[in-house]
Amino acid sequence: MKEDLIVCRDLVKDYGKFTALDQVNLTIGRGRIVGLLGPNGSGKTTLIKLLCGLLQPSGGELLIDGQKPGPYTKSQVSYLPDRMYFADWMKAKDLTDFFADFYPDFDRTKAEDMCRSLKIEPGHRIKSMSKGTKEKLQLALVMSRKAQLYLLDEPIAGVDPAARDYIMNTILTNYNENGTVLISTHLIGDVERVLDEAIFLQTGHVVRHDSVDAIREKEGKSVDALFREIFRAEAYGGEHYDR
Amino acid sequence: MTGKLLKYDLKSMLRNFIPLWAALVAVSIINYFTIHSLDQAKGVAQLPAMVAMLVYGSLVVAVMVVTAVLVIQRFYQGLLKDEGYLMFTLPVKPWQLLTSKLAAAVIVCLGSCIVGGISVMVIAFDSETYLTMFDAIGMAFRLYPGPIVAGCLAAIASGLCTITQIYVSLALGHLASKHRIGWAVGIYIAIHMVFSWLELAVGITMPVPLFQDATSFLLILAAYYFLRTVAFFVVTERILSKKLNLE
Numbered sequence: 135m136k137e138d139l140i141v142c143r144d145l146v147k148d149y150g151k152f153t154a155l156d157q158v159n160l161t162i163g164r165g166r167i168v169g170l171l172g173p174n175g176s177g178k179t180t181l182i183k184l185l186c187g188l189l190q191p192s193g194g195e196l197l198i199d200g201q202k203p204g205p206y207t208k209s210q211v212s213y214l215p216d217r218m219y220f221a222d223w224m225k226a227k228d229l230t231d232f233f234a235d236f237y238p239d240f241d242r243t244k245a246e247d248m249c250r251s252l253k254i255e256p257g258h259r260i261k262s263m264s265k266g267t268k269e270k271l272q273l274a275l276v277m278s279r280k281a282q283l284y285l286l287d288e289p290i291a292g293v294d295p296a297a298r299d300y301i302m303n304t305i306l307t308n309y310n311e312n313g314t315v316l317i318s319t320h321l322i323g324d325v326e327r328v329l330d331e332a333i334f335l336q337t338g339h340v341v342r343h344d345s346v347d348a349i350r351e352k353e354g355k356s357v358d359a360l361f362r363e364i365f366r367a368e369a370y371g372g373e374h375y376d377r
Numbered sequence: 378m379t380g381k382l383l384k385y386d387l388k389s390m391l392r393n394f395i396p397l398w399a400a401l402v403a404v405s406i407i408n409y410f411t412i413h414s415l416d417q418a419k420g421v422a423q424l425p426a427m428v429a430m431l432v433y434g435s436l437v438v439a440v441m442v443v444t445a446v447l448v449i450q451r452f453y454q455g456l457l458k459d460e461g462y463l464m465f466t467l468p469v470k471p472w473q474l475l476t477s478k479l480a481a482a483v484i485v486c487l488g489s490c491i492v493g494g495i496s497v498m499v500i501a502f503d504s505e506t507y508l509t510m511f512d513a514i515g516m517a518f519r520l521y522p523g524p525i526v527a528g529c530l531a532a533i534a535s536g537l538c539t540i541t542q543i544y545v546s547l548a549l550g551h552l553a554s555k556h557r558i559g560w561a562v563g564i565y566i567a568i569h570m571v572f573s574w575l576e577l578a579v580g581i582t583m584p585v586p587l588f589q590d591a592t593s594f595l596l597i598l599a600a601y602y603f604l605r606t607v608a609f610f611v612v613t614e615r616i617l618s619k620k621l622n623l624e
Contacts (some may be wrong), residue, residue: 149622150554183623186466190619209468219462221389221455228388235381236467 139164139199139283139314140185146193147180154180156338162314167328169357170318172335173365174328175358178318179216181335182285186213199282209237212281216288217269218258227256233275244308245278258295273301277308285314290324298324322358332357334364378469382477386455390447397443398492403434404494406431412500421458433500437493444489448482452544457551461623471617475544475610482540527595534602542568548616572605588592
Protein backbone atom coordinates (compact mmCIF):
# COMPACT_ATOMS: atom_id res chain seq x y z
CA MET A 135 0.00 0.00 0.00
CA LYS A 136 1.49 3.34 -1.09
CA GLU A 137 1.64 6.23 1.34
CA ASP A 138 0.16 8.71 -1.14
CA LEU A 139 -3.28 7.73 -2.35
CA ILE A 140 -3.48 10.18 -5.26
CA VAL A 141 -0.54 11.46 -7.29
CA CYS A 142 -0.96 13.79 -10.26
CA ARG A 143 2.16 14.80 -12.17
CA ASP A 144 1.82 17.51 -14.85
CA LEU A 145 -1.70 16.27 -15.46
CA VAL A 146 -3.36 17.79 -18.53
CA LYS A 147 -6.84 17.32 -19.93
CA ASP A 148 -7.87 18.96 -23.19
CA TYR A 149 -11.30 18.95 -24.82
CA GLY A 150 -10.27 19.84 -28.36
CA LYS A 151 -8.75 23.32 -28.13
CA PHE A 152 -10.05 23.92 -24.60
CA THR A 153 -7.73 22.96 -21.76
CA ALA A 154 -9.76 21.93 -18.73
CA LEU A 155 -6.76 20.96 -16.57
CA ASP A 156 -3.31 22.36 -17.19
CA GLN A 157 -0.13 20.90 -15.65
CA VAL A 158 -1.78 19.88 -12.39
CA ASN A 159 0.60 18.57 -9.75
CA LEU A 160 -1.07 17.17 -6.69
CA THR A 161 -0.46 14.65 -3.94
CA ILE A 162 -3.17 13.54 -1.54
CA GLY A 163 -2.59 11.19 1.37
CA ARG A 164 -4.83 8.69 3.15
CA GLY A 165 -7.40 9.21 5.87
CA ARG A 166 -8.15 12.80 4.81
CA ILE A 167 -11.30 14.73 4.00
CA VAL A 168 -10.34 17.03 1.17
CA GLY A 169 -12.37 19.84 -0.39
CA LEU A 170 -11.93 20.33 -4.13
CA LEU A 171 -12.99 23.94 -4.34
CA GLY A 172 -13.53 26.21 -7.29
CA PRO A 173 -16.21 27.98 -9.28
CA ASN A 174 -18.08 26.38 -12.18
CA GLY A 175 -15.74 25.56 -15.05
CA SER A 176 -12.61 25.46 -12.89
CA GLY A 177 -11.96 21.75 -13.69
CA LYS A 178 -13.31 20.05 -10.55
CA THR A 179 -15.54 17.57 -12.36
CA THR A 180 -12.86 16.89 -14.99
CA LEU A 181 -10.33 16.01 -12.26
CA ILE A 182 -12.85 13.73 -10.55
CA LYS A 183 -13.74 12.04 -13.86
CA LEU A 184 -10.04 11.43 -14.51
CA LEU A 185 -9.65 9.94 -11.05
CA CYS A 186 -12.55 7.53 -11.50
CA GLY A 187 -11.48 6.54 -15.01
CA LEU A 188 -14.33 8.14 -16.94
CA LEU A 189 -11.84 10.31 -18.82
CA GLN A 190 -8.32 9.65 -20.06
CA PRO A 191 -5.59 12.26 -19.45
CA SER A 192 -4.28 14.19 -22.47
CA GLY A 193 -0.87 14.40 -20.80
CA GLY A 194 1.02 13.83 -17.58
CA GLU A 195 0.48 11.04 -15.11
CA LEU A 196 -2.24 10.10 -12.68
CA LEU A 197 -1.84 7.36 -10.06
CA ILE A 198 -4.26 6.08 -7.45
CA ASP A 199 -2.71 3.78 -4.86
CA GLY A 200 0.31 3.61 -7.16
CA GLN A 201 -1.67 2.47 -10.22
CA LYS A 202 -3.09 4.12 -13.32
CA PRO A 203 -6.92 4.25 -13.45
CA GLY A 204 -8.25 0.83 -14.42
CA PRO A 205 -10.22 -2.06 -12.93
CA TYR A 206 -8.01 -2.13 -9.79
CA THR A 207 -8.37 1.58 -8.99
CA LYS A 208 -12.09 1.42 -9.82
CA SER A 209 -12.47 -1.30 -7.21
CA GLN A 210 -10.92 1.11 -4.67
CA VAL A 211 -12.93 4.21 -5.64
CA SER A 212 -16.51 4.94 -4.64
CA TYR A 213 -17.88 7.63 -6.93
CA LEU A 214 -20.92 9.86 -6.49
CA PRO A 215 -21.53 11.75 -9.75
CA ASP A 216 -23.37 15.05 -10.05
CA ARG A 217 -26.34 13.25 -11.63
CA MET A 218 -28.48 10.14 -11.27
CA TYR A 219 -26.75 7.16 -12.85
CA PHE A 220 -29.26 4.39 -12.15
CA ALA A 221 -31.55 2.84 -14.75
CA ASP A 222 -35.02 3.89 -13.64
CA TRP A 223 -36.53 0.42 -14.24
CA MET A 224 -34.52 -0.90 -11.30
CA LYS A 225 -35.89 -1.43 -7.82
CA ALA A 226 -33.98 -0.54 -4.64
CA LYS A 227 -33.17 -4.24 -4.19
CA ASP A 228 -31.76 -4.49 -7.72
CA LEU A 229 -29.35 -1.71 -6.82
CA THR A 230 -28.13 -3.31 -3.62
CA ASP A 231 -27.72 -6.61 -5.54
CA PHE A 232 -25.83 -4.75 -8.26
CA PHE A 233 -23.40 -3.10 -5.83
CA ALA A 234 -22.93 -6.37 -3.93
CA ASP A 235 -22.15 -8.17 -7.21
CA PHE A 236 -19.49 -5.76 -8.40
CA TYR A 237 -17.91 -4.31 -5.25
CA PRO A 238 -16.49 -6.77 -2.69
CA ASP A 239 -16.19 -3.87 -0.19
CA PHE A 240 -19.94 -3.15 -0.33
CA ASP A 241 -21.70 -3.53 3.03
CA ARG A 242 -25.22 -4.66 2.13
CA THR A 243 -26.48 -4.55 5.71
CA LYS A 244 -25.36 -0.95 6.08
CA ALA A 245 -27.03 0.00 2.77
CA GLU A 246 -30.28 -1.72 3.76
CA ASP A 247 -30.27 0.03 7.14
CA MET A 248 -29.76 3.38 5.44
CA CYS A 249 -32.57 2.61 2.98
CA ARG A 250 -34.87 1.73 5.88
CA SER A 251 -34.05 5.04 7.59
CA LEU A 252 -34.99 6.77 4.32
CA LYS A 253 -38.22 4.71 4.25
CA ILE A 254 -37.17 3.04 1.00
CA GLU A 255 -38.48 -0.51 0.72
CA PRO A 256 -36.51 -3.09 -1.32
CA GLY A 257 -39.39 -3.32 -3.82
CA HIS A 258 -39.59 0.44 -4.47
CA ARG A 259 -38.93 1.36 -8.06
CA ILE A 260 -36.41 4.14 -8.80
CA LYS A 261 -38.92 5.59 -11.28
CA SER A 262 -41.46 6.20 -8.53
CA MET A 263 -39.02 7.98 -6.16
CA SER A 264 -38.69 11.75 -5.79
CA LYS A 265 -35.49 13.42 -7.00
CA GLY A 266 -34.38 13.96 -3.40
CA THR A 267 -34.98 10.32 -2.44
CA LYS A 268 -33.05 9.11 -5.48
CA GLU A 269 -30.11 11.32 -4.56
CA LYS A 270 -30.13 10.08 -0.98
CA LEU A 271 -30.36 6.46 -2.15
CA GLN A 272 -27.40 6.98 -4.47
CA LEU A 273 -25.40 8.53 -1.63
CA ALA A 274 -26.37 5.67 0.73
CA LEU A 275 -25.08 3.07 -1.75
CA VAL A 276 -21.85 4.96 -2.43
CA MET A 277 -21.17 5.44 1.29
CA SER A 278 -21.94 1.79 2.05
CA ARG A 279 -18.66 0.81 0.45
CA LYS A 280 -15.47 0.54 2.47
CA ALA A 281 -13.51 2.28 -0.26
CA GLN A 282 -10.00 3.73 -0.24
CA LEU A 283 -11.19 6.84 -2.04
CA TYR A 284 -14.63 8.48 -2.11
CA LEU A 285 -15.08 10.91 -4.98
CA LEU A 286 -18.15 13.04 -4.27
CA ASP A 287 -18.95 15.46 -7.08
CA GLU A 288 -21.12 18.35 -5.87
CA PRO A 289 -23.01 16.23 -3.31
CA ILE A 290 -24.78 19.23 -1.78
CA ALA A 291 -25.49 21.31 -4.87
CA GLY A 292 -29.14 22.14 -5.46
CA VAL A 293 -30.51 20.67 -2.22
CA ASP A 294 -32.25 22.38 0.69
CA PRO A 295 -30.37 23.03 3.97
CA ALA A 296 -32.01 20.08 5.76
CA ALA A 297 -30.95 17.72 2.97
CA ARG A 298 -27.43 19.19 3.08
CA ASP A 299 -27.22 18.31 6.77
CA TYR A 300 -28.43 14.78 6.02
CA ILE A 301 -25.87 14.38 3.23
CA MET A 302 -22.94 15.71 5.26
CA ASN A 303 -23.95 13.60 8.24
CA THR A 304 -24.23 10.48 6.04
CA ILE A 305 -20.76 11.08 4.61
CA LEU A 306 -19.15 11.70 8.00
CA THR A 307 -20.74 8.75 9.77
CA ASN A 308 -20.17 6.19 7.04
CA TYR A 309 -16.87 6.73 5.25
CA ASN A 310 -13.94 4.38 5.73
CA GLU A 311 -11.66 6.29 8.11
CA ASN A 312 -8.55 4.81 6.53
CA GLY A 313 -9.71 6.10 3.17
CA THR A 314 -9.83 9.61 1.75
CA VAL A 315 -12.92 11.62 0.87
CA LEU A 316 -12.62 14.15 -1.95
CA ILE A 317 -15.62 16.48 -2.04
CA SER A 318 -15.99 18.91 -4.92
CA THR A 319 -18.14 21.94 -4.22
CA HIS A 320 -18.42 25.69 -4.48
CA LEU A 321 -20.59 25.80 -1.31
CA ILE A 322 -17.62 26.09 1.04
CA GLY A 323 -19.51 27.23 4.13
CA ASP A 324 -21.38 23.92 4.36
CA VAL A 325 -18.31 21.68 4.14
CA GLU A 326 -15.54 23.74 5.71
CA ARG A 327 -16.12 22.40 9.22
CA VAL A 328 -15.37 18.82 8.11
CA LEU A 329 -12.40 19.42 5.82
CA ASP A 330 -8.80 18.51 6.64
CA GLU A 331 -7.43 19.95 3.42
CA ALA A 332 -8.57 22.30 0.68
CA ILE A 333 -7.55 22.36 -2.97
CA PHE A 334 -8.40 25.55 -4.86
CA LEU A 335 -8.85 25.07 -8.59
CA GLN A 336 -9.00 28.01 -10.92
CA THR A 337 -9.34 27.70 -14.73
CA GLY A 338 -7.67 24.29 -14.67
CA HIS A 339 -4.79 25.20 -12.34
CA VAL A 340 -4.27 24.27 -8.71
CA VAL A 341 -3.77 27.69 -7.13
CA ARG A 342 -3.53 26.43 -3.56
CA HIS A 343 -3.42 23.11 -1.74
CA ASP A 344 -3.07 23.34 1.99
CA SER A 345 -4.49 22.03 5.22
CA VAL A 346 -7.50 23.94 6.50
CA ASP A 347 -5.67 24.69 9.75
CA ALA A 348 -2.70 26.14 7.85
CA ILE A 349 -5.00 28.34 5.76
CA ARG A 350 -6.72 29.69 8.87
CA GLU A 351 -3.40 30.23 10.63
CA LYS A 352 -1.55 31.86 7.71
CA GLU A 353 -4.41 33.89 6.28
CA GLY A 354 -6.24 34.65 9.49
CA LYS A 355 -9.54 33.89 7.81
CA SER A 356 -11.80 30.96 7.03
CA VAL A 357 -11.51 28.86 3.89
CA ASP A 358 -14.87 30.28 2.81
CA ALA A 359 -13.60 33.85 3.19
CA LEU A 360 -10.42 33.02 1.28
CA PHE A 361 -12.43 31.34 -1.49
CA ARG A 362 -14.62 34.43 -1.84
CA GLU A 363 -11.53 36.64 -1.95
CA ILE A 364 -9.85 34.61 -4.69
CA PHE A 365 -12.87 34.11 -6.86
CA ARG A 366 -14.34 37.57 -6.33
CA ALA A 367 -11.09 38.83 -7.83
CA GLU A 368 -11.66 36.49 -10.79
CA ALA A 369 -15.25 37.68 -11.27
CA TYR A 370 -14.02 41.29 -11.51
CA GLY A 371 -11.20 40.37 -13.85
CA GLY A 372 -8.54 40.26 -11.15
CA GLU A 373 -5.26 38.46 -11.42
CA HIS A 374 -4.84 34.78 -10.59
CA TYR A 375 -4.20 34.14 -6.98
CA ASP A 376 -0.68 32.81 -6.74
CA ARG A 377 1.56 31.80 -3.93
CA MET B 378 -17.50 -10.16 -14.24
CA THR B 379 -18.78 -10.37 -17.84
CA GLY B 380 -21.35 -12.91 -16.67
CA LYS B 381 -22.56 -10.52 -13.96
CA LEU B 382 -22.80 -7.69 -16.50
CA LEU B 383 -24.76 -9.96 -18.84
CA LYS B 384 -27.17 -10.82 -16.03
CA TYR B 385 -28.11 -7.14 -15.64
CA ASP B 386 -28.17 -6.42 -19.37
CA LEU B 387 -30.49 -9.38 -19.96
CA LYS B 388 -32.68 -8.35 -17.04
CA SER B 389 -33.09 -4.85 -18.45
CA MET B 390 -33.99 -6.21 -21.90
CA LEU B 391 -36.10 -9.23 -21.02
CA ARG B 392 -38.49 -7.23 -18.83
CA ASN B 393 -39.68 -5.66 -22.14
CA PHE B 394 -39.42 -8.76 -24.30
CA ILE B 395 -41.06 -11.42 -22.17
CA PRO B 396 -44.51 -9.72 -22.15
CA LEU B 397 -44.20 -9.03 -25.88
CA TRP B 398 -43.16 -12.58 -26.72
CA ALA B 399 -45.93 -13.97 -24.50
CA ALA B 400 -48.48 -11.71 -26.22
CA LEU B 401 -47.29 -12.85 -29.66
CA VAL B 402 -47.66 -16.54 -28.78
CA ALA B 403 -51.05 -15.91 -27.10
CA VAL B 404 -52.39 -14.02 -30.14
CA SER B 405 -51.07 -16.72 -32.48
CA ILE B 406 -53.04 -19.33 -30.46
CA ILE B 407 -56.18 -17.17 -30.83
CA ASN B 408 -55.44 -16.88 -34.54
CA TYR B 409 -55.19 -20.65 -34.86
CA PHE B 410 -58.80 -21.01 -33.66
CA THR B 411 -60.21 -17.97 -35.49
CA ILE B 412 -58.60 -18.97 -38.81
CA HIS B 413 -60.00 -22.49 -38.53
CA SER B 414 -63.47 -21.05 -37.83
CA LEU B 415 -63.33 -18.98 -41.04
CA ASP B 416 -64.55 -21.97 -43.12
CA GLN B 417 -67.99 -21.81 -41.53
CA ALA B 418 -68.15 -18.02 -40.99
CA LYS B 419 -69.60 -15.52 -43.44
CA GLY B 420 -69.95 -11.74 -43.40
CA VAL B 421 -69.70 -10.12 -39.95
CA ALA B 422 -68.82 -13.49 -38.41
CA GLN B 423 -65.43 -13.23 -40.14
CA LEU B 424 -64.64 -10.04 -38.20
CA PRO B 425 -63.02 -11.70 -35.12
CA ALA B 426 -60.63 -13.61 -37.37
CA MET B 427 -59.76 -10.42 -39.25
CA VAL B 428 -59.15 -8.52 -36.00
CA ALA B 429 -57.04 -11.35 -34.57
CA MET B 430 -54.92 -11.43 -37.73
CA LEU B 431 -54.51 -7.65 -37.61
CA VAL B 432 -53.40 -7.80 -33.95
CA TYR B 433 -50.98 -10.59 -34.80
CA GLY B 434 -49.49 -8.62 -37.70
CA SER B 435 -49.12 -5.56 -35.45
CA LEU B 436 -47.39 -7.63 -32.78
CA VAL B 437 -44.94 -9.11 -35.30
CA VAL B 438 -44.04 -5.58 -36.41
CA ALA B 439 -43.83 -4.49 -32.73
CA VAL B 440 -41.43 -7.34 -31.89
CA MET B 441 -39.17 -6.40 -34.82
CA VAL B 442 -39.24 -2.67 -33.98
CA VAL B 443 -38.74 -3.20 -30.22
CA THR B 444 -35.84 -5.59 -30.89
CA ALA B 445 -34.06 -3.03 -33.08
CA VAL B 446 -34.86 -0.09 -30.79
CA LEU B 447 -33.79 -1.84 -27.59
CA VAL B 448 -30.52 -3.13 -29.06
CA ILE B 449 -29.66 0.49 -29.93
CA GLN B 450 -31.12 2.02 -26.77
CA ARG B 451 -29.41 -0.35 -24.31
CA PHE B 452 -26.03 0.44 -25.82
CA TYR B 453 -26.63 4.20 -26.10
CA GLN B 454 -28.42 4.78 -22.81
CA GLY B 455 -26.48 2.13 -20.93
CA LEU B 456 -23.00 3.24 -21.92
CA LEU B 457 -23.02 6.68 -23.53
CA LYS B 458 -25.58 8.54 -21.39
CA ASP B 459 -26.03 8.90 -17.61
CA GLU B 460 -25.98 5.13 -16.90
CA GLY B 461 -22.46 5.18 -18.36
CA TYR B 462 -21.32 6.96 -15.17
CA LEU B 463 -22.17 3.78 -13.28
CA MET B 464 -21.05 1.24 -15.86
CA PHE B 465 -17.65 2.79 -16.63
CA THR B 466 -16.79 3.13 -12.94
CA LEU B 467 -17.33 -0.58 -12.31
CA PRO B 468 -14.10 -2.56 -11.84
CA VAL B 469 -14.33 -4.08 -15.32
CA LYS B 470 -12.68 -3.40 -18.66
CA PRO B 471 -14.55 -1.70 -21.53
CA TRP B 472 -14.37 -4.87 -23.67
CA GLN B 473 -16.33 -6.68 -20.97
CA LEU B 474 -19.06 -4.03 -21.02
CA LEU B 475 -19.18 -4.29 -24.80
CA THR B 476 -19.21 -8.10 -24.83
CA SER B 477 -22.08 -8.12 -22.37
CA LYS B 478 -24.14 -5.68 -24.46
CA LEU B 479 -23.43 -7.67 -27.63
CA ALA B 480 -24.28 -11.02 -26.03
CA ALA B 481 -27.55 -9.64 -24.61
CA ALA B 482 -28.45 -8.18 -28.02
CA VAL B 483 -27.73 -11.49 -29.78
CA ILE B 484 -29.79 -13.42 -27.21
CA VAL B 485 -32.86 -11.17 -27.60
CA CYS B 486 -32.54 -11.16 -31.42
CA LEU B 487 -32.39 -14.98 -31.44
CA GLY B 488 -35.24 -15.07 -28.92
CA SER B 489 -37.40 -12.86 -31.14
CA CYS B 490 -36.64 -15.06 -34.19
CA ILE B 491 -37.46 -18.25 -32.27
CA VAL B 492 -40.68 -16.85 -30.79
CA GLY B 493 -41.66 -15.51 -34.24
CA GLY B 494 -41.08 -18.98 -35.71
CA ILE B 495 -43.08 -20.64 -32.92
CA SER B 496 -45.97 -18.22 -33.44
CA VAL B 497 -46.12 -19.05 -37.19
CA MET B 498 -46.03 -22.76 -36.36
CA VAL B 499 -48.86 -22.32 -33.86
CA ILE B 500 -51.08 -20.53 -36.39
CA ALA B 501 -50.38 -23.12 -39.09
CA PHE B 502 -50.51 -26.06 -36.68
CA ASP B 503 -51.13 -29.35 -38.41
CA SER B 504 -49.45 -32.40 -36.93
CA GLU B 505 -49.20 -34.33 -40.21
CA THR B 506 -47.70 -31.41 -42.12
CA TYR B 507 -45.22 -30.85 -39.32
CA LEU B 508 -44.15 -34.48 -39.28
CA THR B 509 -43.50 -34.26 -43.03
CA MET B 510 -41.70 -30.94 -42.58
CA PHE B 511 -39.45 -32.18 -39.76
CA ASP B 512 -38.64 -35.30 -41.81
CA ALA B 513 -37.68 -33.07 -44.75
CA ILE B 514 -35.49 -30.89 -42.48
CA GLY B 515 -33.81 -33.98 -41.05
CA MET B 516 -33.16 -35.32 -44.53
CA ALA B 517 -31.78 -31.96 -45.68
CA PHE B 518 -29.32 -32.02 -42.76
CA ARG B 519 -28.23 -35.54 -43.69
CA LEU B 520 -27.87 -34.76 -47.39
CA TYR B 521 -26.45 -31.23 -47.25
CA PRO B 522 -24.83 -30.74 -43.84
CA GLY B 523 -22.08 -28.44 -45.21
CA PRO B 524 -24.24 -25.73 -46.80
CA ILE B 525 -26.71 -25.77 -43.88
CA VAL B 526 -24.04 -25.32 -41.19
CA ALA B 527 -22.20 -22.76 -43.33
CA GLY B 528 -25.51 -20.93 -43.93
CA CYS B 529 -26.23 -20.82 -40.19
CA LEU B 530 -22.72 -19.48 -39.52
CA ALA B 531 -23.15 -16.81 -42.20
CA ALA B 532 -26.53 -15.79 -40.75
CA ILE B 533 -25.11 -15.51 -37.21
CA ALA B 534 -22.04 -13.61 -38.41
CA SER B 535 -24.26 -11.26 -40.43
CA GLY B 536 -26.37 -10.56 -37.31
CA LEU B 537 -23.27 -9.87 -35.21
CA CYS B 538 -21.94 -7.61 -37.94
CA THR B 539 -25.16 -5.57 -38.06
CA ILE B 540 -25.22 -5.10 -34.27
CA THR B 541 -21.53 -4.14 -34.02
CA GLN B 542 -21.95 -1.76 -36.98
CA ILE B 543 -24.65 0.01 -34.95
CA TYR B 544 -22.34 0.10 -31.92
CA VAL B 545 -19.36 1.49 -33.82
CA SER B 546 -21.57 4.15 -35.46
CA LEU B 547 -22.91 5.25 -32.05
CA ALA B 548 -19.39 5.26 -30.58
CA LEU B 549 -18.00 7.31 -33.49
CA GLY B 550 -21.00 9.67 -33.31
CA HIS B 551 -20.24 10.08 -29.61
CA LEU B 552 -16.92 11.71 -30.54
CA ALA B 553 -18.79 14.70 -31.96
CA SER B 554 -19.46 17.57 -29.60
CA LYS B 555 -22.99 18.18 -30.94
CA HIS B 556 -25.74 16.24 -32.75
CA ARG B 557 -24.25 12.90 -31.73
CA ILE B 558 -27.24 10.82 -32.84
CA GLY B 559 -27.29 12.59 -36.21
CA TRP B 560 -23.60 11.85 -36.67
CA ALA B 561 -24.15 8.21 -35.67
CA VAL B 562 -26.90 7.80 -38.30
CA GLY B 563 -24.72 9.44 -40.96
CA ILE B 564 -21.76 7.24 -40.04
CA TYR B 565 -23.91 4.08 -40.14
CA ILE B 566 -25.12 4.96 -43.64
CA ALA B 567 -21.57 5.81 -44.77
CA ILE B 568 -20.17 2.50 -43.46
CA HIS B 569 -23.04 0.64 -45.13
CA MET B 570 -22.37 2.33 -48.49
CA VAL B 571 -18.62 1.73 -48.36
CA PHE B 572 -19.08 -1.98 -47.68
CA SER B 573 -21.84 -2.28 -50.30
CA TRP B 574 -19.49 -0.89 -52.95
CA LEU B 575 -16.73 -3.15 -51.73
CA GLU B 576 -19.01 -6.21 -51.87
CA LEU B 577 -20.13 -5.25 -55.38
CA ALA B 578 -16.54 -4.87 -56.57
CA VAL B 579 -15.46 -8.15 -54.98
CA GLY B 580 -18.63 -9.91 -56.21
CA ILE B 581 -17.87 -8.93 -59.82
CA THR B 582 -14.26 -10.05 -59.65
CA MET B 583 -14.81 -13.21 -57.58
CA PRO B 584 -13.90 -16.47 -59.42
CA VAL B 585 -17.05 -18.15 -60.71
CA PRO B 586 -16.28 -21.62 -59.17
CA LEU B 587 -16.68 -20.11 -55.72
CA PHE B 588 -20.36 -19.33 -56.47
CA GLN B 589 -20.95 -22.89 -57.63
CA ASP B 590 -19.80 -24.41 -54.34
CA ALA B 591 -22.44 -23.27 -51.85
CA THR B 592 -20.48 -24.35 -48.76
CA SER B 593 -17.32 -22.46 -49.75
CA PHE B 594 -19.32 -19.40 -50.70
CA LEU B 595 -21.26 -19.36 -47.42
CA LEU B 596 -18.09 -19.94 -45.39
CA ILE B 597 -16.36 -17.05 -47.15
CA LEU B 598 -19.44 -14.91 -46.44
CA ALA B 599 -19.39 -15.97 -42.75
CA ALA B 600 -15.66 -15.17 -42.49
CA TYR B 601 -16.21 -11.80 -44.17
CA TYR B 602 -18.99 -10.81 -41.72
CA PHE B 603 -16.99 -12.16 -38.81
CA LEU B 604 -13.95 -10.05 -39.76
CA ARG B 605 -16.15 -6.97 -40.04
CA THR B 606 -17.61 -7.77 -36.60
CA VAL B 607 -14.12 -8.01 -35.08
CA ALA B 608 -13.07 -4.72 -36.71
CA PHE B 609 -16.20 -2.89 -35.50
CA PHE B 610 -15.81 -4.38 -32.01
CA VAL B 611 -12.15 -3.34 -31.73
CA VAL B 612 -12.82 0.23 -32.93
CA THR B 613 -15.76 0.58 -30.51
CA GLU B 614 -13.68 -0.78 -27.62
CA ARG B 615 -10.81 1.62 -28.39
CA ILE B 616 -13.19 4.60 -28.45
CA LEU B 617 -14.81 3.56 -25.16
CA SER B 618 -11.37 3.00 -23.59
CA LYS B 619 -9.55 6.08 -24.82
CA LYS B 620 -12.08 8.65 -26.01
CA LEU B 621 -15.04 8.26 -23.69
CA ASN B 622 -16.57 11.68 -23.07
CA LEU B 623 -19.87 11.37 -21.24
CA GLU B 624 -21.95 14.55 -21.29
